[in-house]
Amino acid sequence: MTETTSVLDRPLELAAQVSVRPERFGALLYHFGTRRLSFLKDPRLLAVVQRLPEVPTARAACTACGVEPGSLRSFDAALRRLLDTGMLQERPA
Amino acid sequence: MTTTAIPLVDHFAQGLDAPICITWELTYACNLACHHCLSSSGRRDPDELTTAEAMAVIDELAEMQVFYVNIGGGEPTIRPDFWQLLDHAAARGVGVKFSTNGSRITPEAAARLAASDYVDVQISVDGATADVNDAVRGEGTFATAVQAMEHLAAAGFEGFKLSVVCTRQNAGQLDELKALADRYGAQLRLTRLRPSGRGADVWDELHPAAEQQRGIYEWLLEHGEEVLTGDSFFHLAGFGEPLPGLNLCGAGRVVCLIDPVGDVYACPFTIHDEFLAGNVRAEGFAAVWRTSELFQSLRGPHSGGACESCSAWDACRGGCMAAKFFTGMPLDGPDPECVKGHGETALATIDSASAPRPSIDHSKPTPTPVVLRRRPDRSCDESPLAGLDVASLPTPAGAT
Numbered sequence: 297m298t299e300t301t302s303v304l305d306r307p308l309e310l311a312a313q314v315s316v317r318p319e320r321f322g323a324l325l326y327h328f329g330t331r332r333l334s335f336l337k338d339p340r341l342l343a344v345v346q347r348l349p350e351v352p353t354a355r356a357a358c359t360a361c362g363v364e365p366g367s368l369r370s371f372d373a374a375l376r377r378l379l380d381t382g383m384l385q386e387r388p389a
Numbered sequence: 390m391t392t393t394a395i396p397l398v399d400h401f402a403q404g405l406d407a408p409i410c411i412t413w414e415l416t417y418a419c420n421l422a423c424h425h426c427l428s429s430s431g432r433r434d435p436d437e438l439t440t441a442e443a444m445a446v447i448d449e450l451a452e453m454q455v456f457y458v459n460i461g462g463g464e465p466t467i468r469p470d471f472w473q474l475l476d477h478a479a480a481r482g483v484g485v486k487f488s489t490n491g492s493r494i495t496p497e498a499a500a501r502l503a504a505s506d507y508v509d510v511q512i513s514v515d516g517a518t519a520d521v522n523d524a525v526r527g528e529g530t531f532a533t534a535v536q537a538m539e540h541l542a543a544a545g546f547e548g549f550k551l552s553v554v555c556t557r558q559n560a561g562q563l564d565e566l567k568a569l570a571d572r573y574g575a576q577l578r579l580t581r582l583r584p585s586g587r588g589a590d591v592w593d594e595l596h597p598a599a600e601q602q603r604g605i606y607e608w609l610l611e612h613g614e615e616v617l618t619g620d621s622f623f624h625l626a627g628f629g630e631p632l633p634g635l636n637l638c639g640a641g642r643v644v645c646l647i648d649p650v651g652d653v654y655a656c657p658f659t660i661h662d663e664f665l666a667g668n669v670r671a672e673g674f675a676a677v678w679r680t681s682e683l684f685q686s687l688r689g690p691h692s693g694g695a696c697e698s699c700s701a702w703d704a705c706r707g708g709c710m711a712a713k714f715f716t717g718m719p720l721d722g723p724d725p726e727c728v729k730g731h732g733e734t735a736l737a738t739i740d741s742a743s744a745p746r747p748s749i750d751h752s753k754p755t756p757t758p759v760v761l762r763r764r765p766d767r768s769c770d771e772s773p774l775a776g777l778d779v780a781s782l783p784t785p786a787g788a789t
Binding site: 313333 | 397400405406407409454456457482484486506507509548
């Protein structure tokens, strides 16, 4: 996997030590290993994160959750940040 | 990326169905008698929650999906069921970060803590050197804390916290405090001194001077997220850029305090009837959190009084409620440490004797020195220790 591959084309899932608490604005995520708290500031992002394990790529999760093509860039950035902070992990192929 | 109609911070200001983080003082018992203790701890309260009641609180927090709880006191490890409660929290998936003076962090305790994913530890130290620390925490407490850090590091506990209350005396030691934390693989956590509990008695002598506030602000900006602050310095956001964190008073909105007898207060710094929302014994925690009149009102709109016309209003939102309350200032007025200087001006007009006293006090009868509750003559303020004879502070009983 190279740096240039969009995070949207990877198979992702929530990291094992992460708990999700749905909220009106989206969700709170807490990683018990890093003790880091994150906010999902959009309910659709929560839906995408929850869909990740069922589909081959993050892009497929976005499509399944009705994310319009014009919004994909911002979802790409948000998912990348979650991956970089260890909230998400790459799923073994 | 956000398509929400209202900013996240406004969601928090309006309160969540469950707190993001809870502080839970497990006991008022303490082997120390720190002069600035926010909960006026010392003696155990005979009415403290039983083991079964404490476990029921943990169960409720688990059901509400509260990810973690900050346990403090008093000295929480004094409770005979301390380890049992830690194990119960871990079993229910509730993380625990507990604050301790380190006196009971033996090599065996350190090894046990290092083995758990669900436990984090904060060692309290209020100076980078024994003289500065021991003057407020008691003789020998610096050495005790350092020994606890050695035990944790030797046990392989990485990233525990070194927790420091910023004072006039240690504000010049921030680099040394960071180096101390680094030496043991710990993370530095700096919090703001509040005039809460016994802190009210020593506030005038200990709170950082106006010119030190900017130094703290710049130091925090420079170190960003590598230093934790519990969001406690949001009053400094008035200097310009916001500091990392929510920059919001979370009292009753996203945080609260459960005290040793099960009383629920708006935040750890507001142990006073005015901020008492209910009791976990009588109603259960969830009901207090969701329905208390006090919390409902904190989640509603608030007037910032004259502060609303200030250029820094959007940044600091008037500062800390507890800092205002216990210095006798109106809640819709400036923070006593307002970076624009409005607090000092307002404070000068207030008779400190009229400031509210804590509703409850578990201080031990003898060890706390009698510090007269008067605001020192402003003209005598050149000496940061005016009115406080540090050398003569007695050793807290039992601080061995």
